[in-house]
Amino acid sequence: VGHRRDDVVERAIAVLDQYGLADLTMRRLGSELGVRPSALYHHFDNKQTLLAAVADELLARRVRRTVAGGWRQRAEEICGSLRDALLSYRDAAELVATVHAFGLGGHAPYAELVDALAASGLRPAETRTAARTLLHFVFGHTGEEQTHLQAASAGAIDDEPRETSDFDLGLALVLDGIRVRVEAGSSHG
Amino acid sequence: VGHRRDDVVERAIAVLDQYGLADLTMRRLGSELGVRPSALYHHFDNKQTLLAAVADELLARRVRRTVAGGWRQRAEEICGSLRDALLSYRDAAELVATVHAFGLGGHAPYAELVDALAASGLRPAETRTAARTLLHFVFGHTGEEQTHLQAASAGAIDDEPRETSDFDLGLALVLDGIRVRVEAGSSHG
DNA sequence: ACCTGAACACCGTTCAAGT
DNA sequence: ACCTGAACACCGTTCAAGT
Numbered sequence: 001v002g003h004r005r006d007d008v009v010e011r012a013i014a015v016l017d018q019y020g021l022a023d024l025t026m027r028r029l030g031s032e033l034g035v036r037p038s039a040l041y042h043h044f045d046n047k048q049t050l051l052a053a054v055a056d057e058l059l060a061r062r063v064r065r066t067v068a069g070g071w072r073q074r075a076e077e078i079c080g081s082l083r084d085a086l087l088s089y090r091d092a093a094e095l096v097a098t099v100h101a102f103g104l105g106g107h108a109p110y111a112e113l114v115d116a117l118a119a120s121g122l123r124p125a126e127t128r129t130a131a132r133t134l135l136h137f138v139f140g141h142t143g144e145e146q147t148h149l150q151a152a153s154a155g156a157i158d159d160e161p162r163e164t165s166d167f168d169l170g171l172a173l174v175l176d177g178i179r180v181r182v183e184a185g186s187s188h189g
Numbered sequence: 190v191g192h193r194r195d196d197v198v199e200r201a202i203a204v205l206d207q208y209g210l211a212d213l214t215m216r217r218l219g220s221e222l223g224v225r226p227s228a229l230y231h232h233f234d235n236k237q238t239l240l241a242a243v244a245d246e247l248l249a250r251r252v253r254r255t256v257a258g259g260w261r262q263r264a265e266e267i268c269g270s271l272r273d274a275l276l277s278y279r280d281a282a283e284l285v286a287t288v289h290a291f292g293l294g295g296h297a298p299y300a301e302l303v304d305a306l307a308a309s310g311l312r313p314a315e316t317r318t319a320a321r322t323l324l325h326f327v328f329g330h331t332g333e334e335q336t337h338l339q340a341a342s343a344g345a346i347d348d349e350p351r352e353t354s355d356f357d358l359g360l361a362l363v364l365d366g367i368r369v370r371v372e373a374g375s376s377h378g
Numbered sequence: 379a380c381c382t383g384a385a386c387a388c389c390g391t392t393c394a395a396g397t
Numbered sequence: 398a399c400c401t402g403a404a405c406a407c408c409g410t411t412c413a414a415g416t
Contacts, residue, residue, distance in 0.1 A: 002399065026390060038392080039400050047390065094290075101283075101332055126358065132333070133326055133359045140325025143290055169315065170322045177366030191380065215409060227411080228381050236409065 003033060005043045005053075012054045013089065021091035026050075052105035055096045058089060059108050071182075072175055074116035079138050079171055082109050086142045090150065093143040100139070110135055120182045130178045137174050141167055192222060194232045194242075201243045202278065210280035215239075241294035244285045247278060248297050260371075261364055263305035268327050268360055271298050275331045279339065282332040289328070299324055309371045319367045326363050330356055 011033055016024050026047055030037040044050040062085040067077045086093040100106040113131035122130060145167070200222055205213050215236055219226040233239040251274040256266045275282040289295040302320035311319060334356070 025388090027388080035399090036401055037390080038402085041391070042399055101336060103336070125355075129355055129358050130362060132330070133362055136329025136333075137322055137325050140329055141321070144321070144325075147290060147292070166318055169318050170325075173319060173322055173366035173370060174363060175366070176369040177362035177364070180365040180369065181362060214407090216407080224380090225382055226409080227383085230410070231380055 003035070003043075008033065008040065008043050008050070009053050009057050012050060013057060016054065016091060016095065017089045019090075021095055024051075048099075048102065048104055051095060052099045052102075055099040055106045056108070058085060058092055058096065059106055061085065061088075071116050071118075071120040072179065074119075075113060075134060075175060075178075076171065078109060078112050078116060079134055080167075082138050083142045083145075083167060086138075087146060087149070091146070093139060093146045097139040097143060100135075109138075117178070120178070121186055122178075122182055123185070126181060126185075130181070134171075134174055134178075137170060141170055192224070192232075197222065197229060197232050197239070198242050198246050201239060202246060205243065205280060205284065206278045208279075210284055213240075237288075237291065237293055240284060241288045241291075244288040244295045245297070247274060247281055247285065248295055250274065250277075260305050260307075260309040261368065263308075264302060264323060264364060264367075265360065267298060267301050267305060268323055269356075271327050272331045272334075272356060275327075276335060276338070280335070282328060282335045286328040286332060289324075298327075306367070309367070310375055311367075311371055312374070315370060315374075319370070323360075323363055323367075326359060330359055 008029070012024060012029055015029055015032055019028070026037040026040055029050075030040055033039075040050070044053070059082075062081045064081050065077055067073050086096060096106050100110075110131055113134055114127055117127045117130050120127070197218070201213060201218055204218055204221055208217070215226045215229055218239075219229055222228075229239070233242070248271075251270045253270050254266055256262050275285060285295050289299075299320055302323055303316055306316045306319050309316070
């Protein structure tokens with residue numbers, strides 16, 4: 001029919017959101033586009049590359065807020081908008097975490113966090129570790145949260161009263177730990 | 190030949206360690222045991238259950254140290270021994286994190302962390318969040334670490350000088366955040 | 379209690395060839 | 398530039414039947 005790379009990514013997102021990551025196969029996506037699976041290899045080297053492109057597009061769709069304040073407020077906004085984005089599409093947390101772990105994409109939030117934390121006065125090595133720790137928290141927490149939300153929505157009504165501020169609590173924990181290090185550095189810097 | 194459930198799990202661990210998670214298939218494991226893949230379904234309902242049993246066995250093999258001290262020292266020991274265990278077998282971090290995310294097994298470290306943190310005086314909800322946050326850090330950090338270690342060992346010699354204490358730094362970050370909350374609670378408790 | 383044989387309904391990927 | 402047709406080498410799972 002004549003699809004472009006972006007058409008494929010967009011359709012892949014639709015398949016992901018409707019049927020889940022397990023059903024986002026090259027064959028399924030091909031038939032969804034009215035095309036043989038082999039045609040997809042004209043646009044992508046392999047499935048991993050396609051998934052990376054999907055992850056990057058999901059992250060590009062994040063709703064960012066401009067925020068006044070220091071490194072902590074900026075980090076909170078980055079982590080919060082990341083979580084919102086991941087919760088917006090089925091299995092998105094697992095997808096983005098996987099792509100990120102394989103080093104194929106999804107690096108925007110990491111770069112943003114490093115940038116935000118640079119204003120804290122932490123040393124570069126500490127800044128990178130802090131950024132990665134925040135990301136591990138967001139991916140881990142949101143992945144768990146998404147699994148529970150999807151399990152609750154599909155079938156069982158054992159919708160246990162999950163603390164709505166659970167994410168904020170865990171995030172504050174990590175940010176407080178970073179703050180301690182920031183203050184330790186500036187006191188004898 | 191007459192295998193028992195434990196034989197299957199042990200052989201699965203050997204296959205995992207030698208060939209990786211992607212090659213730990215029911216067919217591969219069957220042929221490794223000299224048995225048809227369908228025979229494995231006598232011992233396990235499905236592959237997920239088998240993987241959960243493998244994860245639990247890996248975690249049971251952790252080398253624990255008895256440690257004197259408060260909640261922080263105990264939490265450090267749990268997280269450290271968990272990391273060591275995950276780095277002891279190929280792809281173990283990814284396997285255990287997946288099994289844990291699906292809620293099928295690997296719950297021992299979480300229970301231990303909740304137990305250790307109970308001595309801190311945090312409220313139950315905070316204790317659970319703190320324990321989960323520590324786990325997300327260990328799984329995320331160790332998974333990344335393992336990916337890099339395995340990538341470096343297979344082929345490329347671009348063995349960038351990874352900070353040996355990077356894990357300790359990130360862990361201290363989270364533990365400091367927990368400490369802040371502990372102290373905030375006891376001051377006006 | 380443990381296993382076989384055979385099938386079902388799938389995968390990702392390659393590649394020559396077509397338009 | 399984009400796609401087909403056909404193949405290769407796999408998957409997890411089920412189930413009647415065997416010992």
